[in-house]
Amino acid sequence: MPRFSVIVPAFRVQAYLHACLDSVLAQSFKDHEVIVVDDCSPDACGPIADEYARRDHRVTALHLPRNTGLGPARNAGMARAAGDYLVFLDGDDTLLPDALQSIADRIDATGEPDVLMYDYARTYWTGRSVRNVLGSYLDEDGPARFRLTERPELLRLLMVVWNKAYRRAFVEAEGFAFPPGYYEDTPWTYPVLMSAGSIAVLDAVCVSYRQRRRGNILSTTSEKHFDVFDQYDRVFAFIDSRPELALWRPVIFRRMLDHFSALYASPDRLPLHRRAAFFRRATAACRRHHTPGAPAPRRALLRHGLLRLGARRTYRVLSVAQRLGGRLRAGAAAVRRTVRGAALRTHYRVQRLLPLRPRDAVFATRGGRGYTGGPAAIEARVRELVPGARTAWICRPADAHTVPGGTRRLAPGTFAHWTALARSAYLVNDGAFDRGLVKRRGQTVVQTHEGTPLRTEGTDLLDRPAAAGSTDFEELLRDVDAWDFALSANPHSTLVQERAYPSAYTTLEYGAPRNDVYHRTGPADVARLREALGVPEDAVALLYAPVPRDYRRIQRPALDLERLLQVLGPRFVVLNRAPRPAGPGVRAPHPRIIDVSAHRSVETTALASDALITDYASLMFDYVNLDRPVVLHLEDVEAYEAARGTYFDVTAFPPGIVARSQDELLDVFTTDHWRGSHAARLRAAFRARFCPYDDGYAAERVVRRVFLKETDGLPVPYAARRTPAALPAQDGAGAGVQG
Template sequence: MPRFSVIVPAYQVQAYLRECLESVLTQSYPDLELIAVDDCSPDACGAVIDEFAAQDPRVRPVHLPANVGLGPARNAGMARATGDYLVFLDGDDTLTPDALLAVADRLKETGDPDVLVYDYARAYWTGETVRNQVADRLAQHGPAPFALADRPGLLGLLAVAWNKAYRREFVEREGFTFPPGYYEDTPWTYPVLMTAGTIATLDRVCVHYRQRRAGGILHTTSERHFEVFGQYDRVFAHLDAHPGLERWRPVLFRRMVDHLLTVYTRPDRLPRGSRAAFLRRARDQYRRHRTPGAPVPARTRVRHALVRFGLHRTYRTLRLASALGRRAGRLRRRALRGLRRVLLGAHYRLQRLLPLDSRRVLFTVEDDGGYGGDPAALESAVRDHAPHVRTAWATRPELHHTLPAATRRLVPGTAAHLTALARSAYLVTDRTLVPGLVKRKGQILVHTPPGTPLAYAGLDLQDRPAAARDTDFARLLEGVDQWDHVVTGDLHSTLTYERVLPGRYRTLEYGRPRTDRFHTASPADVAVLRDCLGVPAGAVAILYAPAPRDYRRSPVRTLDLERVVRRLGPRFVLLSRAPRPDGEPQEAASDRVVDVSAHPDLMTLCLASDALVTDFSPLMCDYAGLDRPIVLHAEDREAYAAARGLYVDPWTFPPGAVADSEDELIEIFAGGRWCGPRATRLRAAFRDRFCPHDDGRAAERVVRTVLLGEFAEPLSVPPGRRRPVPAAASAPETPVVSLPPQPAVF
């Protein structure tokens, strides 16, 4: 008997079915059966199902003789299920990696409840992924399992069958089945939740709910949307047959009215000319199931009144008035914004007529971010070595808490910011072009590039359109012409930037100011950082930071992080900084994979880690200054090099051990090669080339040169006297685990 019976009905989803089935069969938790139901689909769905059944014995194909619809097709799958738990998945949706492992662990933790509710994310055809907006209702705080009365907010979640796992014995005992017709999930979801004796939640995205550009039922204009009335009749009939559930009638009545309004107001569901008839049916439904005492928020009372009285013309009038009001509001806001721009422009021009203040420095970073990077290191050095100079930082208000107390906070685009932009004698930024800046004679702009250029940059990207995207090279050179100094860390960076970003600036090859902390931090500081990140004492923390694939619109999966830490054992922890184009946090099935993709300070993560795993990221040049192990891993080397272009191929001049596959990466850490003698020799050669000036005093040298004019050449600490802060965890002398010679299959 398998743990899970995953039921996938398929009808006219041949373009998506293969990805759906693969997402189930490649789960790291293999104890499952996949019941794929071909609902007499006229396309190739049946053939795809048979193909998978021939390759994997866990696939149980079901071919229905006639098309019966989504609900009855699920019933056909349930009739053949033998697993402990039922999991439903539509043929165009997918399970996320390790979803069933997380579900199985949560079921075990909560004592096998009747229903486990988990989260989902909408996956749009553009590549964007957006998590459920009410995911907070799935928070795993408090006792579990529980009854619906303890967490009634679960009724406010999307009423679908595929965001839950159901104990099969419970479903069969209560006789739950899906009805035919549209909105078949409604008379399934509510009765199941109300009847379940034990419920648990899993605050993790387990399903990607595909938002198709065309073809989805909810985006199909049809008279069949009138079937929603019959589905709610079934819900209230269930309440009539079970008096013990009467307490839920007011809540379900309000959910029904909200759902009917959704169907009525969506422009792509009801056929033209049928809205008045729909609202009349809704009025009859309202009167038939009206429940006195059902709470209605003040903001929705007007909408509920429209349903109660069937006021179709009133609704059209109100909608027209609302549209006119919104348009008037937009015009008013546009006029105010225009007036504000005119006034601020006049203010900036006036400030440029006043003398420059040689005791003022303005700092900013890309995207008006918080305190960090080279500008932060230089700002700190200004306060230490030029205390007579005032510093100000321009960033968004929500990031002001990241700034030191002694630094003035400015909001970009305000009068105070424009004053500083016009009057400050010194500007420090890692941006190519400072928005709004009209550089004055006598102003000094110090540019700090974002990293060592291993891949093509600047004008060389003209021949790499996939990586350049929408780069405006004319504006790029306008920004370069404003630079007076460019801070670099090594000769390769100096020569590359002077060629691909040609200008009249002076290059200060003084080292990387942002890595000064690697030499000034103490072991106690490192211990505090690790504790804040949740790294256990004695654990080996691996920072995983691959380069973004900016030539791709969709994310690329480079490592199965859960599998890596599972194979390496409990001593290892992964700090994952894998790029997330959707901005959502990475889901993890264990506490040994820590998502740090949103952490604001990359240097902090370097200090807290014991080793770095990367591919083409310039971070390896910064990290080499720590003299800690670096391991390279990439399975798309040729694709990256072809699309992005490389000045330096790390595989020909590596900073440590090299892995061409996930299993080889596991073996490198398991066998100890990540910190072996050869890796140490490679890292030393890499440091000599890319970290010749990184000694903890780079920011001081820049400040003394630019602000104080004390010297023109770097005065660095001799290599033999440089002592970066050591890693917290010691390297193992023996292999942690032994691996079989062949890759394991999960």
């Protein structure tokens, strides 16, 4: 008996069936069978199924004598299924790599639920892939298994059969089967979810849902869309046959009204001469199944009421008015944006004709954040070392308070912002300036970069679409071509960055200005930082700073911080830079977990901590300047490498002890290995390789070379001059944390 029976109905999908079946057979999880149901397809689906059945014993090809439709074809596949769980996949869709392994692992972890729901991404004919916008409903926090009554919001997800795995014994015991006709998923998914004794969720994309340019059945103009009325009649008949499900009647009634409204509003579903008949059938179904009680959005209440009353003409007038009003509002907003945008562009062009201001310099960080990072370190040195310099900082108004008093504040997208970009002789950023920037002759652009590269970046992401996301590589290279100087902290960074960001700029391998603060901060300042963050005086503060996962929509820390604190005891606190989940059902934060996820300065949180726990964050390269312990928590090395990739194997050359699981991490701390002699040797070797020039004077070297045009007599990096910021004197558990 295989673990999974993957049922693939096939009708007129010959162009996609190879990819579909290959995606199943290439899964790393091999304990499955594939049942391809040729629904008397007039194309080559049948021969393709036979070909795969001959090549692989796990494939069974069923040929139906006549075309029955998607529902009966799936029934035929279920009749032959022998797996513990049923998985349905349409013939033009595909499974993502390792999808079955992820599904199997989650089923085991949640105690074999009746239904496991997982996520999907829409893949368009252009190649663009977009994850389900409601994927947040699949958050795995909370009970591993539950009834639908505990998470009714799951009914808002797309009611299709192929985003779930079903325990076959449950399906057979309940006698579930697909009806004929369009929208056959409706009378399957609602009854299945309402009846399931246990449901679990998997927050991972497992299916690539192909959005065909043409030929999708449900997007075809046809009278078969009238089948939707019979399908909802079946759902309500199921509810009526089971009194315990009566509480779902109002919810399904509202869902039905939404479904009818969407079909009627769609311009390509119903034949024009049948639209009035569809509305009448919809009204009759509403009256037949009317069940008040479920809440509905205010905008939908009037539409639903008119549908129930059969007021088709009023419904049409309302729809036209809503569309017209929306277009007028959107049009007015667009006009305002266009006029302002044209004025800004004209202003910028005029400013570019005026002379440059040789003493002016503009600084910014990626995303318009506050005063922080490499640009901030350089800006401070410019004001100190360059006579007559006038500096400005681009940031969001909410972060303007972080900018020093002697520096002008510029809000993005204002006339002052564009004036500064047009007239300033120096432009310094760790990201990219506005895409409308045109570099002038005589302007100098300095790219500081955000950190030493461990994770794949720049043009090296071209062959990693999951990590690249919406990156516009042509725009990226236009930005790179504007650089005059790019900063590098070490030879590794130089080699990676010159390949990942190819152009004719000059690399300044001077160290990282953002790390100067780690050598220029005294114990008293560190004590004040700890107090400001709420770290108790004698506590050991562990900074937890994981990186986001490109292969997950909802980011959840892999580490159970409360369990860690329970084991370590009351002397420990955690400075948590992992985003904290929000919404109903989220527990209050633990009193010894200090949320610093929104703190603008990672340098501040690093200085305030006794040790760092991270995974793939470039912060590890900077943190070793403090000569404080680093522990790597790497549970998903294989998955992370597949999605994002790294430039070297950090497990082979780590900055400290590596833990492959939470239990290992707990053992590292309870045995004190995290701050032992072996950890210190690893940290020293890592610091020697990646921080050879970090001595507190990197920003000064940059300012003297770029702003003062000095090429001789620059402060020479000198390791013996390093004075890492010391922690305040502590007794007991905190003593001796710093190496």
